[in-house]
Amino acid sequence: MSTLVRVCSVDDVPPESAIPVEVPRNGSRLELAIVHSNGVFYAIYDECSHAQIPLSEGDVGEGEIECYLHGSRFDLRTGEPIGLPATEPVPIYRCLVEGNDVLVDVSAPLDPTAAPTYAQEF
Numbered sequence: 008m009s010t011l012v013r014v015c016s017v018d019d020v021p022p023e024s025a026i027p028v029e030v031p032r033n034g035s036r037l038e039l040a041i042v043h044s045n046g047v048f049y050a051i052y053d054e055c056s057h058a059q060i061p062l063s064e065g066d067v068g069e070g071e072i073e074c075y076l077h078g079s080r081f082d083l084r085t086g087e088p089i090g091l092p093a094t095e096p097v098p099i100y101r102c103l104v105e106g107n108d109v110l111v112d113v114s115a116p117l118d119p120t121a122a123p124t125y126a127q128e129f
Contacts, residue, residue: 044072048109062081081097
């Protein structure tokens with residue numbers, strides 16, 4: 008069952024950047040980075056799997072996000088690490104754009120090996 012939550016406006020996330028958002032989920036708060044890269048919006052867990060640093064503070068470009076502390080890079084489509092020192096993936100969430108709203112399905116992280124339903128072009 009999908010649980011779509013409005014997390015921000017498309018205007019809040021300039022191209023090739025990320026912002027942190029907190030969304031309610033199951034009585035707690037889920038910390039996500041909403042990322043706008045190559046005209047697509049993504050939702051990725053806002054913590055590097057290597058050093059527990061907010062990914063939303065890192066550099067964005069060409070469908071990747073880089074942790075500012077040690078340089079670990081992650082594929083925004085899958086959450087998989089594509090640059091050391093990280094070796095573990097970061098959870099990703101389905102992200103949709105409706106009008107001027109960015110929505111995220113917070114019911115569960117996506118399976119990165121499944122058919123791509125991770126983002127919608129804007």
